[in-house]
Amino acid sequence: MKKLMTTAFVFVLVWGLFGLLVYATLQGDHSLMSIVVAAYWAIIALACFISPLFLVAVFMAGKESDPMERAKLLIPLKDYYKRKGAIRKFIGLVTMAAIFVMLSYSGWVFTSLFYILACGFVTLLNSVGRDKFEELTGHIVKF
Structure with a gap:
């Protein structure tokens, strides 16, 4: 129920x-x-702060030698590093492009450029973290 409420709020x-x-x-x-x-x-600001934290968490889990402790560290990261489907990726790209265009059209060019750079930075960190997560878990996480 907590996850449903959080998802609905977001x-x-x-x-x-x-x-x-x-x-x-x-x-x-x-x-x-x-x-x-x-x-x-x-x-x-939140995205550029949270994504590196998750990346550090997955690499710290990789340093853990005990498999049970590693599994305990990786379980909370499963939802974050879950792969998205093609439709969801497309909707995300269209939304990102629309936000960029509307911010630029409204005169907030610096904000729109920083938004695109931040999206690229977060995507890069998430893909590196997802690769490491899949390497540690031994399978592709897709639900």
């Missing part, structure tokens, strides 16, 4: 923020756009 937050971005861009509402940009900066 879903509403992400798509609500995207909807606010679309509305503020189309209406030219600068005050609402400033709030949306501040929220995206917070998301960028």
Whole structure:
């Protein structure tokens, strides 16, 4: 139940923020756009902080010699490093491109460029971490 509530909250937050971005861009509402940009900066900062933490966690689990302890360390990382399907990847790319375009169109070019760079950085760290996670678990994690 806790996972469902967290997933629902994040879903509403992400798509609500995207909807606010679309509305503020189309209406030219600068005050609402400033709030949306501040929220995206917070998301960028959190993503650039959390992804390296997960990467460090998976590499520290790799240093563990006891298989039982290693399994205990890797279980919480399973959901984070789960592979996404093709449709979900496509929706993510389209959403990322739309956010980039709308931020740029609204005049927040530096924010949009930093958003794209942060997305690339997080994707790189996640792919390295997923490769290490799959190496440690011995199988591809896809549910």
